[in-house]
Amino acid sequence: MLKSRLSFFLCVLLIAPFGLVHAVNAAEEKLALVAVVDSKEILEKYSRAKAILAEIAKEEAALNKKFQEKRAQLEAARKANKTETEIQLLTEQIRNELEPSAKKLEQDSAAKSKEVENSVKLAIDKVKKKNNIEIVLLKDAVLSGGLDITADVLKELEAQKPNAQQ
DSSP states (O other): OOHHHHHHHHHEEEHHHHHHHHHHHHHHHHOOOOEEEEHHOOOEEEEOHHHHHHHHHHHHHHHHHHHHHHHHHHHHHTTTTOHHHHHHHHHHHHHHHHHHHHHHHHHHHHHHHHHHHHHHHHHHHHHHHHHTOOOOEEEGOOOOOEEHHHHHHHHHHSSSOOHOOO
């Protein structure tokens, strides 16, 4: 009886490491590869994003210049002692002139931002598939670890065809 227990115990000791190795291998296969992307670096280095930001800044500056001109016009009317009704009419006229431009700029900015966002997502998906990555997080949201794929995403973005970006 003691001999059979000892034999059983030895068999368990001999077999257990193989089972443990198999369990560890199975666990390793189920681990997700996590990567990170630095969104600030993407915006600073992606040529299309830089061009769009410059274009939006130029349009904002032009609209701001118009606004300042209209503001000066309103101040001149006040200094010329125009009536409150005349000033209100001028204010309404200025609002009617500038509001469509401001809305158009806002819509254009949103559309261009969406264009960049879609391009970045497409590039991330390509890099993700190429490297068998399961999870991609923003670098700022991760305290430690993760494979930084920012450079690969930038390469993919710059390699995208212009018509794929628009």
